[in-house]
Amino acid sequence: MAAAGEIIVSRTELDRYVVECLIASGASEDSARVMSDVLVTADYRGHYTHGVNRIDVYTSDIKCGMTCGGGLHPTVVKETVATALIDGNNLLGPVVGKYAMDIAIQKAKSAGVGIVTVRGSNHFGIAGWYSLHAAKQGLLGMAMTNSDKVMVPTRAKERSLGTNPISMSAPGKDGDNFVLDMACTTVAWGKVEMRKAKDETIPRGWAVDSAGQETTDASAVAGLQPLGGQEQNSGYKGYGLAMMVEVLTSVLSGAEMCAFVRKWKSHEKPANLGHCFLAIDPDAFADGFTDRMQDLIDHNRNLEPVEGERDVLVAGDPERQHMALCDKLGGIPYHPNQITFLDGIAKDLGVARLQHASLSS
Known part of the structure; x- marks a missing residue:
């Protein structure tokens, strides 16, 4: 079951949010809908490291012209x-x-x-x-x-x-x-990012710091260790x-x-x-x-x-x-810090914040 305090968001609302964020960044609607399917599916399957939490990467790449948002x-x-x-x-x-x-x-x-x-x-x-x-x-x-x-x-x-x-x-x-x-x-890089977002340490064996030494500090990670x-x-x-x-x-x-x-x-x-x-x-x-x-x-x-x-x-x-x-x-359960992060992106892009379907108890 969902952990106490987690926020539940419907897949329909998540799709709306992703599509609007991408279009506001300069993506075509067709491209935005493909993007949304992949990101929301990732969260639905439990792979939060590759889901909606990544929206800032895609929107910033489009806004700065580093990625083509459509038309080709x-x-x-x-x-x-x-x-x-x-x-x-x-x-x-x-x-x-x-x-x-x-x-x-x-x-x-x-x-x-x-x-x-x-x-x-x-x-x-x-x-x-x-x-x-x-x-x-x-x-x-x-x-x-x-x-x-x-x-x-x-x-x-x-x-x-x-x-x-x-x-x-x-x-x-x-x-x-x-x-x-x-x-x-x-582990995937996103798991380090998720631990950092939740103010948690990471287990030994995941990553190394800039000196190539094993670290449990998510903020000090410079690279991941091989499987x-x-x-x-x-x-x-x-x-x-x-x-x-x-x-x-x-x-x-x-x-x-x-x-x-x-x-x-x-x-x-x-x-x-x-x-x-x-x-x-x-x-x-x-x-x-x-x-x-x-x-x-x-x-x-x-x-x-x-x-x-x-x-x-x-x-x-x-x-x-x-x-x-x-x-x-x-809907899909999220840590409150994730929702705060996504709401900040929505504000920056002039998009409506995520509407929460329910709050787990």
């Missing part, structure tokens, strides 16, 4: 039956991402697989939105991006790669699915995964790469982020995919949990639980 479309640079290279023309990341994943889906339906790489894009929000976009059409979907958030490798104190998130979705039966959505760092943390805990594997994503995004597409990508929330140059989207038609392979996929999901869910745990989950289950909570509450 992504461009197909080259393509084959199963592949495409897209130039995002510096449009909002979700606008570019949806366009690219739609092409990957079309190619998968005709060729069995579609692989699309992107350059000239921006932060595209929650990676799981794109993989689920394919899964809803019975396909396996994958999405990944290089990032303008900072990773500091296990043997370095300077920034190297980004958080470089990756997502994969695979459909089971009756709307069930497997949805992996993860960064290649111990696994320090080298003795296999942090080199997270570092390797991030480099794999870099190969498939920036290197393959010609986008800006690793530490040369502009820093998060800076405006010294366009981001020129790279993405990679894959869609796979399971019917191009062995028959009965959804049955076997459901067997795999159910087998793991039915395992006996260790002492102290209630059940065994598969990727996507925590999000399903959060969506069920939101449906029960009639």
Whole structure:
């Protein structure tokens, strides 16, 4: 259930707020609506690090002319039956991402697989939105991006790669699915921001300061640790995964790469982020995919949990639980500090503040 003091906001009201904020910043209505779908979906699924809390980043990028808010479309640079290279023309990341994943889906339906790489894009929000976009059409979907958030490798104190998130979705039966959505760092950068907004410390193993030393002070964070943390805990594997994503995004597409990508929330140059989207038609392979996929999901869910745990989950289950909570509450729960932050943005943009559906007790 929602924690005491949390504020409940309906998804309809959140959509209104995001669209109006983006339009007030200079975005086209079509672009704003795509953006809103991605951001509100992130919060609905419990990924607050990539949701409406990010609205200041997108609006400031548009206002200062660093991101194109509309009026253009992504461009197909080259393509084959199963592949495409897209130039995002510096449009909002979700606008570019949806366009690219739609092409990957079309190619998968005709060729069995579609692989699309992107350059000239921006932060595209929650990676799981794109993989689920394919899964809803019975396909396996994958999405990944290089990032303008900072990773500091296990043997370095300077920034190297980004958080470089990756997502994969695979459909089971009756709307069930497997949805992996993860960064290649111990946590996403937004989790540090959320702790800072709530005046909370961060756990050990999340991040390092400017000297490359582990810190629990959210205000002192200069970089995130790779998945696994320090080298003795296999942090080199997270570092390797991030480099794999870099190969498939920036290197393959010609986008800006690793530490040369502009820093998060800076405006010294366009981001020129790279993405990679894959869609796979399971019917191009062995028959009965959804049955076997459901067997795999159910087998793991039915395992006996260790002492102290209630059940065994598969990727996507925590999000399903959060969506069920939101449906029960009639909206999405937020910490009061988040609402204060969002109301301040609305005031700056001349947009109506969020209307609260209810206050949890």
